[in-house]
Amino acid sequence: MLYDAARIVGARAGRILYRPRIEGLEQIPDTGPVILAANHLSFSDSVVIPLAVPRRIRFLAKAEYFTGSGATGRLSRAAFTALGAVPVERGSGGGALEALETGLRWLKDGGVFSIYPEGTRSPDGRLYRGRTGVAHLALTSGAPVVPVGLTGTERIQPIGTRMPRIAPITVRFGAPLDFSTGYGHLKTGRARRVVTDEIMAAVQRLTGQEQAGVYNERAGGE
Template sequence: MWYDAARVVSARVGRVLYRPTIEGLANIPEHGPVILAANHLSFCDSVVIPLAVPRRVRFLAKAEYFTGPGVKGRMSRAAFTALGAVPVRRGTGREAVDALELGLRCLKDGGVFSIYPEGTRSPDGRLYRGRTGVAHLALTSGAPVVPVGLIGTERIQPIGARLPRISSITVRFGEPLDFSTGYDHLKTGRARRQVTDEIMAAIQRLTGQQEAGVYNERSREG
């Protein structure tokens, strides 16, 4: 109930300030598990997606957003909790596995789970190669994947900016991708790579971004 109330109020304020263009909402199933796989341009992406989607969205956020001291720390914790964020510590392989397990539990419960296959924000606006965690979620859960194209969010809060700016944005939801069958004949690693590449190609068609062709190896800030 708290999530729904906070999302409605925040969504109305966001639409007044930023007048976002939202396309393809009908592509998100009204019920059942679904994975939202998006490009990642800005810290505010994790605010934009939950506010654009009519269903409750769960996503991973750095544990530091929940543990900060003082008034700022309490505000950050309240905001991310209201948006449906799940705190996770990042840095080791074990933590990456734990993060994916959180996603699988959300999908098993019939929820919406959002993930950035690039792993972290693009430093230059290009679309970086996807990591195969998104494929692991899709192939293990059987949930459809809805590709999400975010356009212009980097102008709201560029990397290094402390405060958000007013700028128009576009959020595009592509047609659901079904990976529940057709990959059993492939070895696990090959199947995950193929699925991930198909998802990234769908995101690129939505955004028109130049493909970097490499992984984004910079420090993971968000």
């Protein structure tokens, strides 16, 4: 109930303020499990995607958004909880695995789970190499992966700024990718790497970003 109310109100406000261009929304199945794999340019990505998609979404967000103090901390906690965020501890292998298990449970129940394979925001607008958690979700659950390309969100809230700005944004959803068969001949680690690279290539085709070719190791971030 809280999620639906937040999404409806937020989506209306967002469309009035930003007039986002949303393409390919029909690529997201109306029912059944699906993974949304998006590039990551801005803090605002975690607001834009849930407001653009009519189905309820769960997604990973750093634990700090849930542990702040004072009015700002309470507001952050309430907002991310309402949007369907799952807290994950940065730099904690156990925390990341637990978060992925949460994603698998959500997918098993037929839900939509959103993930940023890059792991953290791009510091320079390039598309960084994807980490294989997204492939683990896809290969374990059998859920299709819908690539998501975000452009312009880095101008809403550039790294280091607190207040959002008004800027044109585009959200593109690509055709679902099916990894439920055809990868059994590969060892687990190799299969995850191949699947992740295919997903990131599909994201790049939606955004046109320059590929960095390396992991995003920037400390902190989201």
